[in-house]
Amino acid sequence: MTRPFRLGLTGSIGMGKSTTAAMFADAGVPVWDADAAVHRLYAPGGGAVAAIAALFPDAAGPGGVDRDRLRARVTADPDALARLEAAVHPLVAADRAAFLARAEADGAALVVLDIPLLFETGAEAELDAVLVVSAPPEVQRQRVLARPGMTPEALARILARQMPDSEKRARADFVIETTALEPARAAVASLIHRLTHPEE
Secondary structure (H helix, E strand, O other): OOOOEEEEEEOOOOOOHHHHHHHHHHOOOOEEEHHHHHHHHHOOOOOOHHHHHHHOHHHEEOOEEOHHHHHHHHHHOOOHHHHHHHHHHHHHHHHHHHHHHHHHHOOOOEEEEEOOOOOOOOHHHHOOEEEEEEOOHHHHHHHHHOOOOOOHHHHHHHHHHOOOHHHHHHHOOEEEEOOOHHHHHHHHHHHHHHHHOOOO
């Protein structure tokens, strides 16, 4: 049994990553979403609830993880983030491994791993290639500021934590522009064909 080609998908906030991931899924490509995995782990009965309750008793319980309280604890304590990541990252890795095992058993030729902080966490080491989605700065800003509750200050803080788009593009194996929907969809279809028919 040959393992699927592992394509990492990443891009800065507002660059169209979720929309692009949906295009792969619509085309029948299995997609693993790192954020969705964390949401599952944090939900009532999720695998990370007990571990987080042990670290931060006021931030987790039978109702799952209170993300606002957890964020407050991590913000207030410089060492808290490292403790949280040490508890949660192995669980996320196990979720990803289970996804990859299922995809291989199903005979998938290609899988997409949607990882927001892909380069920032060194995840590219376990992938066969990386796709970065990108758009001009003014498009990115317009998209993000249209989100409920988003402010220019909040956007600036988020961008400060993320690798610059120019650096992501430079490190990527593939780049798809997401300014317009249909050209992006065509680029996704072309890339799927290229990666699943390498002999052509």
